[in-house]
Amino acid sequence: MRTFEYERAATIDAALARLPQPDTQLIAGGTELLNWIKEGIEAPQLVLDITGLPLTGIEAGDSGLRVGALETMSDVQADRAIQREYPVIAQALVKSASAQLRNMATIGGNLLQRTRCPYFRADVSLPCNKREPGSGCAALDGGDTSRHAIFGGSRHCVATHPSDLAVALAALDASVVARSARGERRIPLTGFHRLPGEQPDRHTELLADELIVAVEVPAEVAARRSHYVKVRERTSYEFAVVSAAAVVELDGHTITRARVAIGGVAPRPWRLRNTEVELPGIDVGDTEGLRAAVAESFGEASPLPGNEFKVELAQRATVRAVQDAGATT
Ligand SMILES: Cc1cc2nc3c(=O)[nH]c(=O)nc-3n(C[C@H](O)[C@H](O)[C@H](O)COP(=O)(O)OP(=O)(O)OC[C@H]3O[C@@H](n4cnc5c(N)ncnc54)[C@H](O)[C@@H]3O)c2cc1C
Ligand code: SF4
Structure with missing residues (x-):
């Protein structure tokens, strides 16, 4: 059995100070991370709990929409302004996972979930360039590709991204707001998840020292329809x-x-x-x-x-x- 340390981050700055350290994983709802640890996909030495950070809040108004990264999927789906002005978000969320998972899972964690390719998630060692760079691709090497990509794959990986919310946000021209000790930047959702190219093990554009603080939809997007x-x-x-x-x-x-x-x-x-x-x-x-x-x-x-x-x-x-x-x- 592998052990890890657990800490609660008291402030955003304290979390950012910890982040650049290798073998540190943040935990929000934990519905992905704990599976990765059990499946051997990640083996962090430190699990840093960010659930106490002030990263909640849903603001929908004249300046667009801003949703804090630690809002749960349930709370965002149930928000009246989201249901009225951004129905595509509410619908994507209510069709995701189960009610129990949505009560725990957060918006930031949802966007960082990883592929459901069965070879990536296998509990035995199989060729998978995303999980073990250079090991091959069991899907392309004669495996089952029925759930895989028809756009954007490479000869190294043809996995699909599973988040429903991400699809809704991509249609809304949303951005991910990422914060590090260097400041904040906005990453367009359409480019947030990386295409596999030669490096399928790099999943997103988020850097190792960055925290997702929010997602934003610009004011000019009229999303009621x-x-x-x-x-x-x-x-x-x-x-x-x-x-x-x-x-x-x-x-x-x-x-x-x-x-x-x-x-x-x-x-x-x-x-x-x-x-x-x-x-x-x-x-x-x-x-x-x-x-x-x-x-x-x-x-x-x-x-x-x-x-x-x-x-x-x-x-x-x-x-x-x-x-x-x-x-x-
Ligand atoms: C059985 C099952 C069915 C599911 N079905 C669906 C489905 O139909 N549709 C769908 O979209 N999803 C589905 N999911 C995925 C689910 O939505 C995700 O597990 C969940 O959204 C992850 O959020 P979390 O807060 O639990 O993330 P965590 O497990 O806490 O974290 C996941 C990753 O994100 C990182 N992280 C979390 N928050 C931040 C942050 N603010 N900044 C930087 N890094 C952060 C963590 O370090 C970790 O690497 C399903 C999951 C399960 C287990
Ligand atoms: S498609 Fe990608 S995730 Fe799936 S086995 Fe191939 S390399 Fe791994």
């Missing part, structure tokens, strides 16, 4: 096979502006930029028109043997998300 569609193998307590988040602005029934991101298909939430160019001018009830606009983003899809079905499924989920966003009153 937004919707999250999650396709999964059972209707609760299950990760997405594919998902789609859409935020639309309408003139009557005609789309004037759209932001669309999909999940379960790439190492990060995947924005459909070509689709966003095509959607303005289309009637939100014109299913064929929407399908054609969505298809514009799938020419670059690279399905693997075993996950070709995601190409069609993700397009259908996206059309549904856009239509349901448009139907929001």
Whole structure:
């Protein structure tokens, strides 16, 4: 049995002073970290509890949305302003994990969860470049790739990112606010999770000495008409096979502006930029028109043997998300 030390951080500065030290892991809700320790994915010497830090608060107003990193998934989902002005966030959260997990799990921890690739999570040693750099990729080497990426993978790793919230935030042009002893910086959510390239073991752009303090959605994003569609193998307590988040602005029934991101298909939430160019001018009830606009983003899809079905499924989920966003009153 491996042991570790446990400490509670009294202040943000005290946590930041500890962070650069190797073998230190922060713990918030603990719903990911404790699994990693049990599975041997992480073996920290110090577990630093940040739950006492003043990193809560939900501010929704004229200057946009700011949610503290230690807000729980439950509290954010239940917030009236979020439900009214940012329904895509509330829907993504209520479709995540279980009520018990959402009561513990935090917004910051949710964005830092790691892939659910079964080879990465295995309790026996299997080739996995993300877990053990240079060891290979059991998925690409003849394994089951049905849950893997159709966009953004590399020859070293084709894992997908599992956070539902991240997909909603990507469609909202949100940023992660990261603080270190050097100050604060904002990392766009669309670039927060790294593509694997040659280095699949680097998961995000967050540096070792940085703490997530909040996520922010800019004021110019009109999110009242937004919707999250999650396709999964059972209707609760299950990760997405594919998902789609859409935020639309309408003139009557005609789309004037759209932001669309999909999940379960790439190492990060995947924005459909070509689709966003095509959607303005289309009637939100014109299913064929929407399908054609969505298809514009799938020419670059690279399905693997075993996950070709995601190409069609993700397009259908996206059309549904856009239509349901448009139907929001
Ligand atoms: C059975 C199960 C089903 C699930 N289903 C879903 C699902 O359907 N959809 C979904 O989106 N998620 C799902 N999850 C994942 C769940 O949402 C995450 O486990 C949870 O959000 C992690 O938050 P936490 O606060 O518990 O993180 P922790 O376990 O406390 O931390 C996770 C990581 O984040 C770091 N960290 C935490 N907070 C900060 C911070 N503020 N700054 C810097 N680093 C920080 C920690 O050091 C650690 O490395 C599921 C999890 C389980 C166990
Ligand atoms: S897809 Fe990535 S996480 Fe999965 S086995 Fe391959 S290297 Fe590991």
